Structures are given as structure tokens and as C-alpha cells.
Amino acid sequence: xxxxxxxxxxxxxxxxxxxxxxxxxxxxxxxxxxxxxxxxxxxxxxxxxxxxxxxxxxxxxxxxxxxxxxxxxxxxxxxxxxxxxxxxxxxxxxxxxxxxxxxxxxxxxxxxxxxxxxxxxxxxxxxxxxxxxxxxxxxxxxxxxxxxxxxxxxxxxxxxxxxxxxxxxxxxxxxxxxxxxxxxxxxxxxxxxxxxxxxxxxxxxxxxxxxxxxxxxxxxxxxxxxxxxxxxxxxxxxxxxxxxxxxxxxxxxxxxxxxxxxxxxxxxxxxxxxxxxxxxxxxxxxxxxxxxxxxxxxxxxxxxxxxxxxxxxxxxxxxxxxxxxxxxxxxxxxxxxxxxxxxxxxxxxxxxxxxxxxxxxxxxxxxxxxxxxxxxxxxxxxxxxxxxxxxxxxxxxxxxxxxxxxxxxxxxxxxxxxxxxxxxxxxxxxxxxxxxxxxxxxxxxxxxxxxxxxxxxx
Numbered sequence: 001x002x003x004x005x006x007x008x009x010x011x012x013x014x015x016x017x018x019x020x021x022x023x024x025x026x027x028x029x030x031x032x033x034x035x036x037x038x039x040x041x042x043x044x045x046x047x048x049x050x051x052x053x054x055x056x057x058x059x060x061x062x063x064x065x066x067x068x069x070x071x072x073x074x075x076x077x078x079x080x081x082x083x084x085x086x087x088x089x090x091x092x093x094x095x096x097x098x099x100x101x102x103x104x105x106x107x108x109x110x111x112x113x114x115x116x117x118x119x120x121x122x123x124x125x126x127x128x129x130x131x132x133x134x135x136x137x138x139x140x141x142x143x144x145x146x147x148x149x150x151x152x153x154x155x156x157x158x159x160x161x162x163x164x165x166x167x168x169x170x171x172x173x174x175x176x177x178x179x180x181x182x183x184x185x186x187x188x189x190x191x192x193x194x195x196x197x198x199x200x201x202x203x204x205x206x207x208x209x210x211x212x213x214x215x216x217x218x219x220x221x222x223x224x225x226x227x228x229x230x231x232x233x234x235x236x237x238x239x240x241x242x243x244x245x246x247x248x249x250x251x252x253x254x255x256x257x258x259x260x261x262x263x264x265x266x267x268x269x270x271x272x273x274x275x276x277x278x279x280x281x282x283x284x285x286x287x288x289x290x291x292x293x294x295x296x297x298x299x300x301x302x303x304x305x306x307x308x309x310x311x312x313x314x315x316x317x318x319x320x321x322x323x324x325x326x327x328x329x330x331x332x333x334x335x336x337x338x339x340x341x342x343x344x345x346x347x348x349x350x351x352x353x354x355x356x357x358x359x360x361x362x363x364x365x366x367x368x369x370x371x372x373x374x375x376x377x378x379x380x381x382x383x384x385x386x387x388x389x390x391x392x393x394x395x396x397x398x399x400x401x402x403x404x405x406x407x408x409x410x411x412x413x414x415x416x417x418x419x420x421x422x423x424x425x426x427x428x429x430x431x432x433x434x435x436x437x438x439x440x441x442x443x444x445x446x447x448x449x450x451x452x453x454x455x456x457x458x
Contacts, residue, residue: 029135029149031081033127036065041120043068051131054080056289057117058091062303071095071118074299075289079109079124086124088115092290134160142184144177145328148318154181154310161308162188167260169245169305170283172312174432175362178283179243181312186239191279194238199231202244202439210252210268214259217269232265232276239279245305246286246297257301280305285437315360319353325361326352329368339372359432366429413448416441420450 031053038046048055048065055064060074067076073093080087086109090097098116099107109115113124136155139147146152161168162185170178179198186196204212211221215230231240242248248256259265260280264273282305291297315322326349330340342348357363370378423430427445431438 029133029153030130031133032086033129033131034079034081034086035125035127036079036115036122037125038067039114039121039123040116041067041069041118043120049127050081053082053131053133054078056091057115057122058093058289060299062306065122067117067120069118069120072120073118073293075293076117077115078289085109086126088124091287092293093117094293139324141181142187143180144184145324146318146321147324148321150313150318151321154312157308157310158185159188161185161310164308165190165279167279167305167307168281169288169307169309170281170312171287171309172283172285173314173358173360174285175360176312176314177361178285178312179241181310182239182241182243182281182283185281186241186279189239189279191238195235196239196241197231197235198241198243200243202247202437206249206252209249210255213252213256214265215267217267221268227267230265230267232259232278233274235276235278237277239281242280242282242305244284245282246284246288246291248297250296250298253298253301257298257304260301260304315357315364322352322364323349325364326368329365333368333372335368335372339375343368343371358435359429363429363432409448412444413450416445416448416450420445 034050034055036048036055036057038044046065056075056078057063057065057067057072058075058077059067059069059072063075073091073095075091076093077088077090077097080089087106088097088099088104088109089106090104095118096103098104099109100114109124111125115122115124133149133153134156135149135152136159137152138155139145139152141155141158144151144155144158146155158181168182168185170181172178183196186192199209199212201209211228211230213230213232215228215233218227259276262273263277264275266273288297288302288306292299292302323344326343330343335343352364352367359366367378419430419434420427423433427441428438431441434441436444
């Protein structure tokens with residue numbers, strides 16, 4: 001069980017739960033300050049100075065810089081600063097983000113860069129001072145480990161979230177440790193001796209998830225042969241962890257919102273409200289702000305669960321943590337001294353720190369497990385260099401759209417065949433390496449006759 005020994009963030013830092021740290025300018029955890037000034041649009045003249053490492057712009061009150069412009073999306077774009085510089089990223093807004101006259105998905109900024117969102121233009125400028133970010137003093141928080149600035153900053157936020165009975169939203173790519181972070185927050189909270197109940201919103205059929213969350217009465221629907229309590233009641237007094245909440249069906253989101261606001265639930269097939277006392281932690285690999293813009297996630301539910309929003313950095317942004325993570329994995333997998341020495345070879349470590357690790361810490365664990373089984377270093381997930389091949393013949397007698405679809409279908413089939421071979425037919429592992437949702441990959445495989453129609457895990 002993870003240690004419960006108390007530790008505190010460094011003194012003299014501002015308390016925040018909504019602006020986690022990224023790799024910063026130095027080991028002390030500082031980032032350069034920046035300013036945004038609105039120079040065109042309805043709110044022209046407004047200025048905003050950063051106090052952390054990022055800033056979101058949009059028309060919703062949930063943004064750091066609220067832009068009162070009807071042509072601006074609720075969550076339009078985000079600016080983040082790290083050791084590489086300042087970058088702006090569009091959050092799948094309605095009309096895009098334009099930097100110095102160029103429409104961008106993501107772009108670096110310089111002092112004087114003009115960012116157009118809708119009819120509003122913001123001027124970006126670096127400041128001369130730096131902001132200090134909260135850092136955890138230890139290189140471990142519960143089940144998570146990491147000595148990098150990025151992870152120590154995340155640990156500081158997780159610790160503060162654990163102290164307060166607030167709803168937490170954990171964001172990050174697949175394999176970054178969101179489940180371990182949720183459990184670690186629970187085990188450091190006042191609810192540590194009560195249940196910790198996990199619900200994977202992406203692995204339960206849409207027709208069953210309401211019963212899974214809230215329970216059902218006997219005879220409520222076909223197959224409901226007996227009464228069943230749901231996860232909210234099961235977690236009474238403790239914590240419910242809603243993993244992959246971004247997959248929650250849109251029609252169920254209002255019911256979850258009511259449960260979170262009223263702290264009561266209704267079992268399927270009953271009209272009797274039942275009070276629940278639970279702490280909610282949610283996690284997602286999606287950016288829910290972009291999902292709100294796209295209409296796939298309710299804005300009011302997002303605000304209710306993102307009280308403390310804590311993104312977890314991918315492994316490629318903290319390669320200095322790989323040696324310590326490797327030590328933890330070797331210990332948990334009971335590697336022999338000879339096996340451990342082979343993987344701790346400086347050349348192997350160097351290769352590990354250069355790899356992309358699209359599956360993050362989960363992929364690193366798979367790598368270590370494969371080595372211990374086969375006694376040989378497996379591939380690290382780096383894409384193979386493209387092999388030259390003869391271009392496919394073009395049939396000009398076929399309409400353009402049909403010819404294009406044929407080429408794309410052939411590419412998809414060959415890509416997925418190679419992807420499955422590279423991961424020994426393990427679809428979950430292949431989905432992580434390809435950056436695809438597991439269920440979506442199953443549908444694509446079925447389309448090309450390469451896999452089962454249903455995801456056996458979903």
C-alpha cells in the first residue's frame with residue numbers, strides 16, 4: 001500500500017488546483033510570466049497577466065481569460081509555456097485560431113504575436129519576471145513516482161486535492177497513471193478507510209451504465225431479476241472513480257449532473273431519491289473542453305467535475321523519470337539481479353529516454369515484461385522507417401472520390417495488419433500505440449475483416 005507519510009509543497013508558492021505544472025525553466029519549478037492584451041473586439045483594452053504555466057481563452061466563465069465575444073467558442077484555445085517556449089493550441093473551436101494571419105492547430109508564440117479568436121485579437125508578450133509553481137518535496141506520491149519538475153508539480157496538486165473534499169478531473173493520455181493518481185488521492189484523504197469504487201464509463205454498454213452507476217429495482221427492465229445497488233451507493237462514505245468519463249453517453253450526462261449537485265440518486269425503476277455521501281474523481285484521455293465545443297459533453301457537467309483539473313504529463317515530456325520508473329517496475333516484477341543489470345545498461349537507458357512511448361508508463365511496463373519473458377530487448381514502439389514501394393496504379397476512369405476511398409481503404413488495411421503484427425494481436429496494446437480508442441479500433445478492424453465485431457473488454 002502506498003505510504004501515507006505527510007509531506008508539504010514548498011513554502012511561498014501560490015495555491016492552485018487548476019493550473020498544473022509542466023516542465024519549466026529550471027529545476028526550481030519556475031516559468032516565464034506572460035501577458036495577453038485584447039487589442040481588437042468587444043472587450044478591447046482588457047489585459048491578463050499569467051500566474052502559472054497556462055491560460056485558456058474563451059467566452060465561458062470557466063476560462064482564465066474570459067472573452068465576451070459571441071464569435072468566440074466556450075473554450076477557444078489554450079496557451080501553455082514550458083522549457084521549449086510558449087505555444088497556443090486550438091481547442092476545436094467553431095471558427096479556429098489564427099496566429100499572425102495563419103490558421104493553426106498549434107503554434108509557437110513570440111512577443112508581439114497576434115492571436116485572433118472570432119472577432120477578437122489578443123497580443124501576446126513575454127514578461128521579464130517568472131512565476132514559481134508549487135512543487136512536491138518528494139519524488140513519490142502514493143503509487144506514482146517521478147523526480148521531474150512536471151511530476152513533482154502534479155504531486156503538489158494531487159496532495160492539495162486530497163486535503164479537500166472536492167471533485168477532481170484527471171486528464172492525460174492513455175497510460176499516464178490516472179488510475180494510480182485517483183487511488184493515491186483517495187488513500188491520502190479523510191475517506192481512506194472507506195470504499196474506493198471504480199466505474200469504467202468506456203467499458204460498459206450504454207444501456208447498462210445507468211444501472212451500474214445508480215442501481216436498479218427488481219423488474220426495472222428485462223433481465224433485472226433482483227434489486228441491485230449501484231456504484232454510488234456502494235462507495236458510500238468513500239470515493240467513486242469515474243474512469244473515461246468522456247465516453248459517458250450524452251443522454252446520461254444530465255442524470256449524473258443531478259446526482260453530483262443534489263448528492264442523491266434514484267435507482268432505475270424507482271422514484272425514491274437516496275442520499276449518497278461520496279467523493280468523485282473522474283478521468284479522461286480526451287480534452288473535455290473540446291468535447292464541450294463539439295456538443296458531445298455538457299458544459300454544466302464539465303464545470304461540475306472540473307473543480308480541480310489536473311492534467312498528467314506524458315512520459316515523453318519527462319524522460320528523466322524513466323530510470324526511477326524502471327527500478328519500480330523491476331522490483332514489482334521480481335526481476336533477478338542479472339535481468340535488472342541488463343535493463344539498467346546505460347545504452348538501454350539512453351534508448352528508452354529517446355523513445356516516444358505513445359502508451360506511456362503502461363507501454364514501458366509492457367516493454368520490461370516482454371524483456372523478462374523473452375530475454376531480448378523488444379521494440380520500443382518507435383515507428384519503423386518507411387519502405388520504398390511502387391506507387392499504386394491509377395485508374396482515371398474511376399471518379400475521384402471512389403479512387404481516393406480505395407487508396408485509403410488499402411492503406412488502412414495494410415496499416416492495421418502491420419499494427420497487429422507488431423503487438424502480437426493484442427488490440428488494447430495496439431490501440432495505445434496507434435493513439436486510438438480501443439473500441440474505435442475494434443470497429444475499424446471489423447470493417448477490414450481483421451478482428452471481432454465486439455470488443456470483448458467493452
